[in-house]
Amino acid sequence: MAGTFASINSALTAMRYQQVALDVASTNVANVSTDGYVRRRVVGQTLGAASAPAVWSRSTETSSGVQATRVDRMTDLLLDSRVRREHGRQSYLDSMAAALSRVETGLAEPGSSGVAAALADFRSTLADLGNAPGSDAARSQALSAAATVVDAINLQSAHLSDEASDQRSHLLTSVVEINSVASELASTNRTIAAALGGGSDTTTLMDERDALALRLAELTGAKASVQGDGSMYVELNGQPLVSGYNAARLTVTGGVAADGSATGGPVTFALDPDTTGATTALTGTFGGDLGATVDVLDNALPSYIAGLTSVARDLADHVNAQHALGFDASGAPGGKLFDYDPADVLGTLKVAITDGSKLAVSAIAGGGRDGNNATALATAVDVDDQYQRLVNGFGSSVASARQLAKNQQALTDQVDSAREQMAGVSLDEETVNMITAQRAYEAAARVMTTLDSVLDTLINRTGLVR
Structure with missing residues (x-):
């Protein structure tokens, strides 16, 4: 209705609205x-006259507040x-x-304890033995240098094996986390739907929903999209990982056993959409932390291990x-030096002989102090270039990975900054909002006080005869 009493309602709604605005700003500051x-930002709506006036009458309202x-x-x-993609x-x-x-740190290259240094020392001791074929000390030193080469190769192989084992364990742990996060996201979708149906506030639930979707993207590179009902749909390599209230279960079907051991072959996965055991094989490459783990296990480590195996085999074959x-x-006649x-x-x-006298140093039978074959053996240690190419190639891969990560970080920081500008809380801005809401509340209260005075005059003093 129009008039003074309607103005009281306008002032009252203004006070209520500004109280909500003050609460929202306070919540932003607290978080x-x-x-x-x-x-968060509160959205207000003007309360106007009735949109469907009664027949034979018309409203005289000009406004009804906010x-x-x-x-x-x-x-x-x-x-x-x-943000999720980047x-x-x-x-x-x-x-x-x-x-x-x-892995690069475990190679110890370049350094005094790596394979390259061991090969150089082995070649040097064989050359020294060629100059002093009758020296038992020189023979022992040559055998010791051969054992050092084997130890260096075995140590590097052990580091690679340990890294592969760690990656397999990490993969199994990641799968458990992926399934847990997916299940939690499906539960959050259900809660959001229930809250929307009941008219409750869902902003906090949606914060949780977005955080869970971001975590799944970081773990798997999965694609996520918000549906019309507020739920988050997540797709992994073309298959639904989270759809509505249901979360599929990711399982490892090849490459890694349940105990973390290797089963041979590439790492493969499947999704069980309804957790009943009827799985669907996942094809294609993965992203996120899971994709990196799979790439290391299926490509990076096997490639280097194959190269190191070739170096060790060629060294043994050439020297033998x-x-x-x-x-x-x-x-x-000389037998195998390596086996x-x-x-x-x-x-x-391993080194096949343990007795220095068994080293075939002489190039001629009964050659006595002939050391020509020892010199030839030094020349047969010819895998240095092959090993250097292997290490340099791996080093280039490491440098490339670091550079790509650095370049990607610039793009990730850019999208994070853009999102922070929109979603982040600015204390200065919220302070202004709080002061604005406070002053508007005070103004509405002043209007209420003024109207109270007007009504007091109308009711208690109008028509009085003095």
Whole structure:
């Protein structure tokens, strides 16, 4: 209705609206450091005259105040999608660079304790033995240098094996976390739907929903999108990981056993959409931390192990072939200096002889102090270039991974900054909002006081005769 009493209602709704605005600003300030929190903003709506006046009458209302219709989260769906995509790529590159860097450290190249230094020392001792074939000390030193080469190769192989084992364990742990986060997201979707149906505020639930979707993107590179009912749909390699209230279960079907051991072959996965055991194989490459782990296990480590195996096998074969052409201290033909099982070169490589007199130093039978074959053996240690190419190639891969991670970080920081500008809490801005709401509340209260005075005059003093 129009008139003084209607004005009281306008002042009352204004006070209520400004109280909500003050509460929202206070909540923003309280959560300025809360991870995943998205800034809120209250949306007001003018209360006007009745939209459907009664027949034979018309409303004389000019206004009826204001009301808070909803509290919005300051987000942009496209920007959120970009954030998830870039964080998935960043997680992949960071995990790849970290794993390769650990392997590079274990190579100990260049350095005095690596394979390259051991090969150089072995070649040097063989050359010295060629100059002093009758020296028992020189023979012992040559055998010791050969054992050092084997130890250096075995140590490097052990580091690679340990890294592979760690990566397999990490993969199994990641799968458990992926399933847990997916299940939690599906539960959050259900809670959001229930809250929307009951008219409750869902902003906090949506913050949790977005944080869970971001975590899944970082873990797997999965794509996520918000549905019309407020739920989050997550797709992994074309298959639904989270759909509505249901979360599929990710399982490892090949490459890694349940106890973390290797089963041979590439790492494969499947999704059980309804957790009944009827799985669907996942094809294609993965992103995020999971994709990096799979890439390390299926490509980076096997490639280097194959190269190191080739170096060890060629070293043993070349030296053994030359050693067989010589004669030991007793005049007997030389046998194998190195021995290995072709099925597991790195795991079985060893020095075949333990007695220095068995070294075939002489190039002629009964050559006495002839050391020409020792010199030839030094020349047969010819895998340095092959090993250097292997190490340099791996080093280039590590440097590339680091550079890509650094470049990606610039893009990730850019989208994070854009999202922070929209969703982040600015204390200065919220302070202004709080002061604005406070002053508006005081103004509405002043209007209420003025109207109270007007009504007092109308009721108690109008018509009085003095």
